[in-house]
Structures are given as C-alpha cells and as structure tokens.
Amino acid sequence: MATIVRADVTRELVAPWAEWERRYTQGRRLLEAGTYALTEGAIAAGCRVFAGYPITPATDIAEYMSKRLPEVGGYYMQCEDELAGMHACAGASLGGLKAMTATSGPGYTLMHDAYGWALTNEIPLVVVDAMRVGPISGITGAPGQGEFYVARYCTHGGNFETIVLSPSSVQEAFWLTIDAFNLSERFRTPVTILTDQVVSDMWEDLFIPDAYDALDFIVPRKHNLMMPFFPLGTADLDVPPNLVGQGTGVCVSAYTHTEEGYDIEEMEAQWAQTYRLVNKIRHHRAELARYETLGLEDAEVVAVAYGADARTVKTAVREARRRGLRAGFVRPITLWPFLDELFARDCHYVVCELNYDGQLVREVTRAAPDKGKVHFMGKSAELHTVAEVVAGLEGVARAGRIPELPYIWTEVR
Amino acid sequence: MNRLARKYLRPSQIPTKACHGCGIGMIENWLLQAIDELGLKQEDVIFGTGIGCVGRQTFATWGGDNFGATHGRALAVATGLKLAQPDKKYLIVVGDGDAAAIGTSHLIHAARRNLGVVVICEDNMGYESTGGQFSPTTPAGYVTNSSPYGMVEPPFDPCDVVQAAGATFVAETTATQWHQTVKIVKKALQNDGFSFVHVRFPCNENFGAYALGTRDTGKNLEWIYEHTQGRKADGSAADFTWATGIKHDASNSRPEFTKILRDVNARVRAKAEAR
Ligand SMILES: Cc1ncc(C[n+]2csc(CCOP(=O)(O)OP(=O)(O)O)c2C)c(N)n1
Ligand code: SF4
Numbered sequence: 001m002a003t004i005v006r007a008d009v010t011r012e013l014v015a016p017w018a019e020w021e022r023r024y025t026q027g028r029r030l031l032e033a034g035t036y037a038l039t040e041g042a043i044a045a046g047c048r049v050f051a052g053y054p055i056t057p058a059t060d061i062a063e064y065m066s067k068r069l070p071e072v073g074g075y076y077m078q079c080e081d082e083l084a085g086m087h088a089c090a091g092a093s094l095g096g097l098k099a100m101t102a103t104s105g106p107g108y109t110l111m112h113d114a115y116g117w118a119l120t121n122e123i124p125l126v127v128v129d130a131m132r133v134g135p136i137s138g139i140t141g142a143p144g145q146g147e148f149y150v151a152r153y154c155t156h157g158g159n160f161e162t163i164v165l166s167p168s169s170v171q172e173a174f175w176l177t178i179d180a181f182n183l184s185e186r187f188r189t190p191v192t193i194l195t196d197q198v199v200s201d202m203w204e205d206l207f208i209p210d211a212y213d214a215l216d217f218i219v220p221r222k223h224n225l226m227m228p229f230f231p232l233g234t235a236d237l238d239v240p241p242n243l244v245g246q247g248t249g250v251c252v253s254a255y256t257h258t259e260e261g262y263d264i265e266e267m268e269a270q271w272a273q274t275y276r277l278v279n280k281i282r283h284h285r286a287e288l289a290r291y292e293t294l295g296l297e298d299a300e301v302v303a304v305a306y307g308a309d310a311r312t313v314k315t316a317v318r319e320a321r322r323r324g325l326r327a328g329f330v331r332p333i334t335l336w337p338f339l340d341e342l343f344a345r346d347c348h349y350v351v352c353e354l355n356y357d358g359q360l361v362r363e364v365t366r367a368a369p370d371k372g373k374v375h376f377m378g379k380s381a382e383l384h385t386v387a388e389v390v391a392g393l394e395g396v397a398r399a400g401r402i403p404e405l406p407y408i409w410t411e412v413r
Numbered sequence: 414m415n416r417l418a419r420k421y422l423r424p425s426q427i428p429t430k431a432c433h434g435c436g437i438g439m440i441e442n443w444l445l446q447a448i449d450e451l452g453l454k455q456e457d458v459i460f461g462t463g464i465g466c467v468g469r470q471t472f473a474t475w476g477g478d479n480f481g482a483t484h485g486r487a488l489a490v491a492t493g494l495k496l497a498q499p500d501k502k503y504l505i506v507v508g509d510g511d512a513a514a515i516g517t518s519h520l521i522h523a524a525r526r527n528l529g530v531v532v533i534c535e536d537n538m539g540y541e542s543t544g545g546q547f548s549p550t551t552p553a554g555y556v557t558n559s560s561p562y563g564m565v566e567p568p569f570d571p572c573d574v575v576q577a578a579g580a581t582f583v584a585e586t587t588a589t590q591w592h593q594t595v596k597i598v599k600k601a602l603q604n605d606g607f608s609f610v611h612v613r614f615p616c617n618e619n620f621g622a623y624a625l626g627t628r629d630t631g632k633n634l635e636w637i638y639e640h641t642q643g644r645k646a647d648g649s650a651a652d653f654t655w656a657t658g659i660k661h662d663a664s665n666s667r668p669e670f671t672k673i674l675r676d677v678n679a680r681v682r683a684k685a686e687a688r
C-alpha cells in the first residue's frame with residue numbers, strides 16, 4: 001500500500017479569508033498573540049464596544065481593547081460580571097454600535113441569560129470563549145474543548161440555531177473575527193468564536209492589513225427603522241438590525257414576540273418566532289460553511305479535529321501519509337451549524353478533541369455513513385502529539401481500532 | 414384613556430393585564446405627568462423594564478422605544494445602550510426583585526458609575542408575579558407565601574444601598590403620594606447621572622391578601638399611608654415608619670458615566686493627533 005500513496009495531497013480551505021488574504025497584501029507583519037489578533041480583527045470589523053470581565057486566557061483581549069477602543073472612538077467597559085458584560089454588549093448593539101465580549105468557560109456559562117436575550121431579539125454581537133480544561137475553573141493555563149455543545153445550546157428553552165466558529169492559528173483568529181462580525185450582522189444573531197487557550201495565548205506570525213477602512217468586505221452596521229421589526233415566519237438574510245433610541249417605537253424583550261416586538265402568549269406567535277430563529281440559519285447553511293481538508297481524494301482514514309488541536313493532528317496526517325497510509329484530514333471551522341457534508345465519504349474517521357466526554361465525535365458519528373467506522377481519541381489539558389495521532393491512524397488502518405495509548409480515551413457512551 | 418395616556422402610550426397595549434386595582438398603572442400615569450411637565454416627547458425617552466408584574470405590565474405600553482430585559486438585567490442592558498444613545502432619557506421601571514435581589518450588583522455598579530438613567534423601583538414588597546414570595550424589601554415578620562411563619566430575614570432599604578454606592582439622586586415615595594412622586598420623578602429626570610426613585614405600592618392580590626389579610630385596594634393603600642406617617646388611623650403607633658421624600662440630592666454634581674468614557678476618547682485621540 002505504501003508505494004501508491006500520493007504525497008502531493010490536495011489541501012482545501014473554504015473560508016472567505018482565503019480570498020481576502022489574496023486581495024490584501026499591503027500591511028504589517030508582526031509577531032503577536034492570538035488575543036491580539038482577536039482584538040485587531042474586531043477593531044477592523046468595526047467593533048466599537050467591548051464589555052466584559054477578565055478571565056484567563058481571554059484577559060489580554062480586555063486589556064488590548066481598553067487601549068485600542070478609545071483610539072478609534074470606541075468604548076471599553078469592565079463590568080461587574082459576565083452577565084452584565086454580555087447584556088451591556090447587547091444594549092450597545094441595540095443602540096447601533098458593534099460590540100464584543102470575551103471570556104472563558106466560567107464566564108461563558110454566566111452569559112447564557114444574555115445570550116438568549118440577544119438571540120431572541122436578533123441582536124448582532126460577537127462572543128469569544130477561549131476554552132480551558134474544566135469543569136469549572138479547571139487549570140487556567142491549559143487548553144480544553146469542553147464547550148462544543150455548550151456553545152450550540154448557549155441558552156435555555158430550545159427553538160434556535162447558533163453560529164459558532166473556531167480558528168486554529170493567530171492569523172486565522174484575525175480573519176475569522178472579522179468574519180464573525182460580518183455573519184452576526186447578516187444573520188442578526190450573536191456569533192461565538194470558540195477558541196482555546198493555545199490559540200489565544202500563542203504568539204505567531206501575524207499579517208495585519210493597512211487601513212481597515214479600505215477593506216471592502218466588512219459588513220457595515222445598517223439600521224432597520226420600520227416595521228416589521230421582527231420578520232417572523234421568514235428566513236430572510238440581511239435584514240438590518242433594529243435600532244433603539246431613534247423613537248421608531250421598536251420593542252425588544254425576553255418574551256415571545258410579535259412583529260412589533262410586543263409580548264404575546266400564543267402558539268402561532270411562538271411558532272413564527274421559532275421558524276425565524278431556526279430557519280434564518282438552517283436555510284442559509286451553505287453561506288456558513290468554513291473548513292479545511294487535506295487528502296480527501298484517496299483517504300481511507302480521516303483525522304478530524306478543530307482549533308489548536310487540529311495543528312498537531314494535521315501534521316500527524318502528513319506524517320502518516322509519508323509512512324504510506326491513505327490518511328486524510330478534516331478541520332471544521334464552522335462548528336455550528338454542524339457541517340454534515342464534510343463526513344459524506346464512507347471511510348474511517350478518527351476524531352481528536354480535548355475532552356474525555358466525546359463531544360465532536362458524536363456529531364461526526366451522526367453524520368458519517370458508517371457509524372462503526374468512527375473512532376474517538378479524547379485527550380485533556382494538552383494537545384495530541386503527532387506520535388499519538390499517527391499511532392491512532394495506523395491502528396485504525398491496520399486493525400480497525402485505536403490502540404491503547406496513555407492519557408487517550410476512546411470510549412464514547 | 415386619559416389625556417396623558419393618549420399622548421404617550423400605545424393604545425394597543427393598554428389596559429394591561431394587571432389585576433384590578435393594582436397600583437402599577439397609577440404610578441405609570443404619574444411618570445407620564447412628570448414627563449409631560451418637563452416637555453419631553455416620546456422619542457426623548459427610552460423605557461426599560463425587567464421581569465415581574467412591574468416589568469411585564471409596563472413593557473411596551475410606552476409609545477416610544479422599549480426594552481424588556483431578563484429578570485434583573487435592565488440596568489446591565491441600559492449601561493451599554495446609554496453608551497450608544499447618550500442623549501436620551503432612560504426610565505428603568507423595575508420591581509423590588511429586579512432591582513434589589515437578582516439585579517442588585519448591576520444596581521450598585523450603575524450607581525457607582527453614575528450612569529445617566531432614572532430607576533423607578535416599584536416595590537410591592539415581594540415577588541408578586543410568581544405568586545407572592547418575600548423579597549429583600551418585605552418588612553420583618555410579615556407573612557408571604559414563602560414566609561408562612563413570618564419574614565425572618567432582615568430587609569434592607571435599597572435607597573441606602575444606592576446612596577452608599579454613589580447615586581447622585583435618591584428618593585423614596587409611595588403610591589399614596591401623588592404630587593410628591595411627580596415632583597420627585599421630575600427632579601430625577603433632570604439629573605444627568607444616576608437617579609433612584611423607590612416607590613412602594615400595594616399588591617392587592619398577593620401581599621395584600623397574605624401579609625395584610627385583604628385584597629381591598631383602599632385598605633392596602635391605607636396600610637401604606639399609615640407607615641409613611643408612623644401611626645395608624647386610630648392614633649396608635651405603626652410597627653415601623655418609612656421616611657419618604659428626597660433622601661439625597663447631588664444632581665449634576667459629578668460627571669455621568671458615558672460622558673467620562675467619551676472624555677477619555679477625546680483625550681486619547683487629541684494626544685494621538687498631537688504626535
Ligand atoms: C432568572 C430568573 N429567575 C426567576 C424568575 C421567575 N420570576 C419572574 S418574576 C420574579 C419575581 C419578580 O419580583 P419583582 O421584581 O419584585 O416583580 P413583581 O412581580 O413583584 O412586580 C421571579 C422570581 C425569572 N423570570 N428569571
Ligand atoms: S399580582 Fe399584585 S403586583 Fe401583580 S398585577 Fe396583581 S396586584 Fe399588581
């Protein structure tokens with residue numbers, strides 16, 4: 001088998017910044033942290049309010065914002081807690097300013113109340129969750145991927161879809177943050193950037209384009225000044241967000257609402273609201289696909305990973321191919337809505353993620369044609385090593401299962 | 414519908430579903446009177462509420478822009494909104510649970526920052542929309558549906574809390590004091606900073622029925638009135654007294670929060686331009 005594996009495998013990156021990077025080449029090359037890139041991406045996207053509460057490993061975003069925002073006419077607010085932080089962002093966005101907050105798991109959990117409010121009221125804003133290993137405080141300086149499902153079900157009550165993106169490098173964090181703002185404007189919804197301690201703390205080569213004003217792909221804030229304030233029962237994209245403070249009579253609230261925003265307790269209204277919140281995302285899934293793949297044309301076993309963990313996993317896939325394995329690689333960048341189509345190929349999947357619960361692997365299992373060929377390599381607090389993933393890929397290719405490896409869990413219940 | 418309601422409210426949203434005889438509608442009318450006497454228009458005022466009877470029964474009644482936050486978070490939303498829309502007046506109409514229980518941290522920090530909003534805390538001394546449980550403002554000893562043996566926790570006075578935190582205008586009034594309330598709300602609206610107006614009113618349905626033994630509006634208002642006077646109708650001393658009126662007036666004595674942030678911007682940008 002070794003002799004026929006091609007080394008020049010196809011790499012595919014499907015993301016808007018693939019084109020942005022080609023078109024904008026004038027700028028500065030820096031050595032900077034992920035938190036810096038997340039901050040600058042937000043500023044470039046037009047973010048003018050940051051409200052949050054410091055927490056490792058997202059604290060540096062707050063600090064960078066406190067310096068940068070006044071320079072561009074924006075506002076930094078350090079709130080009494082994350083509940084206040086995200087609610088204040090929602091308020092600022094309702095008032096017409098693009099807003100962002102950043103946190104880690106313990107603060108993300110506190111935001112569920114605000115998340116639901118912003119989501120129901122179709123308020124654009126961006127939330128960064130830099131995941132660390134948990135549960136609860138866990139180890140503050142170690143990466144985790146425990147919020148894959150929490151980010152999907154980021155508030156109670158059901159009847160909604162969410163948009164969640166995950167970068168795997170400092171450079172990507174910059175572009176992806178702009179993308180997150182664009183999507184939040186177009187879809188009128190909060191977008192979560194689900195990153196991790198490694199991406200946020202890591203220093204890497206970073207290209208920042210000159211003159212953010214000249215970037216023609218930024219979706220500007222527009223304002224809806226008339227009825228319907230909530231186009232219920234439709235899945236329309238690009239409906240401008242509502243603006244509170246211009247006397248349009250708009251109403252936003254925590255309740256199931258009418259087109260005017262009035263509270264209502266009727267099944268039809270609940271249904272129309274649900275239709276809107278779910279289908280504005282479901283019907284436009286194609287617009288939301290962002291992913292990277294490698295060697296899918298001949299792969300027999302495909303490694304799946306996202307975020308920082310995808311970096312060592314990708315290296316392992318190249319190494320496995322060098323050793324003669326038909327290995328492939330899938331890195332979903334859009335985590336939600338989940339890109340089922342990436343797993344259409346009938347082959348083995350080795351899902352690597354930084355938790356022992358098995359979260360991403362459940363979705364891959366649901367999407368894959370043969371559930372018996374989906375394997376789990378859970379790890380915690382530390383990235384997978386190349387050797388571990390190569391061993392996993394080889395084990396699956398040769399014996400149909402992951403070999404026993406220290407600190408790797410393979411069971412999904 | 415009276416003249417003020419026609420001028421400022423949304424016909425489709427009133428009357429609300431509040432119980433017959435509830436004080437919420439009456440107090441809202443007094444707010445309208447204050448707004449009218451100051452010559453404010455619908456588009457000058459953003460009306461924010463929380464969750465509970467006070468929140469739900471007033472949400473969207475205001476003819477201008479409205480927001481109804483989740484329980485306790487109206488001030489957190491207002492903090493961000495005020496940044497983006499600094500020139501508006503804000504009426505944040507919330508219950509005692511919203512302001513003094515689940516949302517206390519936001520209340521304290523909004524007062525500390527001197528956020529330019531007027532909080533109208535309509536205090537019915539309990540969580541009434543959930544059926545009448547005690548709250549941090551229920552007087553000691555009173556029976557509610559979750560204090561069947563009498564309220565055993567000591568209450569606190571939200572006016573003391575916000576004053577200690579730095580509010581620039583603090584006043585207490587009740588649903589028995591029409592002219593005083595209008596006067597207070599007008600003053601509160603003229604403070605470019607954090608104003609807190611505490612208005613006690615009777616919930617006939619729950620607090621009245623369980624703590625006072627009657628759903629009669631007149632009798633419940635009388636109980637409130639007695640406690641503003643410190644004595645009962647028969648001349649005997651009431652079990653406690655509420656001191657009403659303006660408790661602290663340092664209106665316009667220190668900069669409003671969002672103005673401070675705007676000034677920081679101006680300073681930073683001037684420095685950058687000088688370079
Ligand atoms: C987070 C949260 N906890 C609990 C509730 C249930 N709840 C709704 S209103 C309320 C109490 C309201 O009390 P208050 O603010 O005094 O308003 P009132 O109904 O007395 O006017 C409670 C506990 C809720 N809506 N949200
Ligand atoms: S339960 Fe009490 S506070 Fe609520 S509407 Fe009825 S009387 Fe008013």
Ligand SMILES: [Mg+2]
Nearest residue numbers: 508509537539
């Ligand atoms: Mg109450």
